[in-house]
Amino acid sequence: MNTSQAILDGDRLALARLLTQVENNSPAGRAALIELFPYTGQAHLIGVTGAPGTGKSSLVNQLAQHYRKVDDKRVAIVAVDPSSPFTGGAVLGDRVRMRDLSGDSGVFIRSMASRGSLGGLAQATANMAQVFDAAGFDIIIVETVGAGQSEVDIARLAHTTLVVEAPGLGDDIQAIKAGILEIADILVINKADRPGVESAEKALKSMLELAHPTERVFKHHGAYMSVSVPKEHANPNLWIPPIQRTVSTEGKGIVELAGAIARHVEHLRQSGDWAARERTRLEAELEALIRDSLMNRFREDVPQKQYEEVLEQVIQRRVSPWEAVKVLLNGRLK
Amino acid sequence: MTEKKIRVLVAKPGLDGHDRGAKVVARALRDAGMEVIYTGLRQTPEMIAEAALQEDVDVVGLSILSGAHMALTPRIMELLRANGQTHVKVFLGGIIPDEDMLRLKEMGVAGVFGPGASTEDIIRDVQTAMAG
């Protein structure tokens, strides 16, 4: 049977197999992506990232249950864990925390190893999300272990990015160290049953105020006064990441978190950011594909031997890289 | 195109309460370059078959120490087949009497490992099964 039709018909085995093809970037996977593309663009993509062990999988488990029970939405989960740089293997353990979701045909969980290349991971994740999107999943949640360029790339893919913190991971807030605060649409302090929640929240708040100066602080007669910008004057296009507390092991704070996510979607739609994000994402994808195919064409066009000769001259400092490009392209790809 | 990785589901069906052995095997398979999906304790046959399907694995490795292997293993194989995953190779680790071992192999279990099996044995047998 035709793979794409099977996906559209809700065949789970076909879906699982296509995800493998797409992850491996095989010709069959690409062919199906082309056929499925017209059926994409419907799902809400939620990225969940944060330092190891902050409770991301437990949180995803709760959020997915919420969307199933309260909103009757179909939920797909892509859970990414790192590959070993030495052996290329991986232990993918996120499902351990998601056992509540088993037995529900409205949920599909797929574990994924980060494998070698950074750009490759983001592209593979984007393509897998497209397959889920075409298969009719309303919400696609992508869990990644925080800190690094791949999270930033994957956040670019998501409509809403949650950065998960937990108190008691040391004095510093992990997101600040990792520089992933910038990508947060919503900050989650999970494990709010643990001591240190207050100070974690305070630290996050002060970081946010630096990044989003909605409050002006005046020095008046030697004393600091904080003046809030009146609500009606606030820029409606400005989204200030809210801080949500959760206890994922008990399901506390999940309704409130889902509320914040819904408000973010509303904001994206009203401000036009939803369309802008889609546009940016598709443009980036197009550019990456153009880059890849130009590179492939170049490799087909220029004999490996000639390439190596020119490279050798560059290494010998006889020809500069710029001149080398001129020699190699020599009228090609004008 | 990336080379196809061997994907393995390591699962612990039944009620026995520790998974040290399963974790050691999971890490050994990772170190042999495989992608191992680990699902944790107390999995029902239905949960295992569902995870195997969603993850599109090539291999399912079961660790059963409770003695319930003759009930659990055929059930899991039946569910895998019902889902259309006829190509999936099933391996079993545990304390398995010889006569059970024979019957399990007749049912189509690709390999059975007793407590004396080394991780090297397991890796080799999985790789051989995948190559063949």
Ligand SMILES: Nc1nc2c(ncn2[C@@H]2O[C@H](COP(=O)(O)OP(=O)(O)OP(=O)(O)O)[C@@H](O)[C@H]2O)c(=O)[nH]1
């Ligand atoms: N006390 C407490 N523990 C929690 C909470 N949420 C998760 N945990 C525990 O924290 C540990 C890690 O949880 P996971 O959900 O696996 O965390 P993760 O961020 O997905 O971990 P990695 O994927 O390995 O980075 C588990 O033992 C959970 O039971 C919470 O709200 N409170």
Ligand SMILES: [Mg+2]
């Ligand atoms: Mg996790």
